[in-house]
Amino acid sequence: MLNMLRKIGFSSYTFSETIVVTEVLDNKWNCAPMGVKLENGKLYFYVYEGTRTLEALRKNKYLTINIVYDINVFTKCVFKTLDYKKLYELSNNFPVPHIVTADAYVECKLIDLQEADGKFKAICEPINVVVKRRVPRTFNRAFPAIIEALIYYTKIKPFKKIGLDKELNDLMKKIMHCKYIIKHATTNKKYLEIIDNIISKALDEIGEQQ
Ligand SMILES: Cc1cc2nc3c(=O)[nH]c(=O)nc-3n(C[C@H](O)[C@H](O)[C@H](O)COP(=O)(O)O)c2cc1C
Numbered sequence: 441m442l443n444m445l446r447k448i449g450f451s452s453y454t455f456s457e458t459i460v461v462t463e464v465l466d467n468k469w470n471c472a473p474m475g476v477k478l479e480n481g482k483l484y485f486y487v488y489e490g491t492r493t494l495e496a497l498r499k500n501k502y503l504t505i506n507i508v509y510d511i512n513v514f515t516k517c518v519f520k521t522l523d524y525k526k527l528y529e530l531s532n533n534f535p536v537p538h539i540v541t542a543d544a545y546v547e548c549k550l551i552d553l554q555e556a557d558g559k560f561k562a563i564c565e566p567i568n569v570v571v572k573r574r575v576p577r578t579f580n581r582a583f584p585a586i587i588e589a590l591i592y593y594t595k596i597k598p599f600k601k602i603g604l605d606k607e608l609n610d611l612m613k614k615i616m617h618c619k620y621i622i623k624h625a626t627t628n629k630k631y632l633e634i635i636d637n638i639i640s641k642a643l644d645e646i647g648e649q650q
Pocket of ligand 1: 517
């Protein structure tokens with residue numbers, strides 16, 4: 441199991457950007473991007489107060505950690521604009537679904553939720569690892585640039601909450617730089633539409649009550 445987790449990229453040094461699926465209510469699932477690390481054979485991530493993921497983990501101990509190379513899934517999990525029927529797939533012997541388009545997923549049980557400076561360390565016991573895709577992919581700059589832009593976007597709300605208003609301009613500049621990267625990396629309109637959408641949502645978010 442540990443070997444397989446390492447093979448698919450989990451490390452104790454580097455965050456793996458994954459999609460975590462949890463159960464919020466009976467048969468109601470939630471997905472969110474989370475940065476996951478490996479420690480003593482367990483997977484863990486830090487989850488902030490106010491997220492649905494934390495709310496769900498307080499009630500239900502099972503979750504799946506999904507390796508997804510699908511920008512639509514990341515974007516839609518952040519903006520919650522999902523067609524839920526097409527997103528999830530249940531396996532026969534686990535209570536929480538995984539993402540249909542995942543390259544691999546890990547079925548896990550939460551074993552501890554430790555509070556540490558306003559965030560919670562969710563420690564998960566891996567129960568089963570499933571690899572769905574064994575074909576290599578080329579590396580490109582567009583995918584990580586969208587991931588980066590989404591991370592900055594998700595920081596706007598918490599920054600506003602703790603009064604870091606001066607930093608908001610900086611976040612916006614960083615998001616604009618992601619667009620610059622995308623423009624140099626691809627002519628695929630899908631990526632440009634997604635980054636423009638992130639920019640417009642970020643501007644709306646920053647504009648509110650300023
Ligand atoms: C690539 C990426 C990684 C993220 N990693 C984390 C993380 O490790 N912990 C966290 O609390 N939020 C993280 N976030 C932010 C959450 O995904 C974001 O706040 C999300 O909207 C929370 O969703 P939820 O309310 O459905 O749980 C990350 C966002 C992105 C785009």
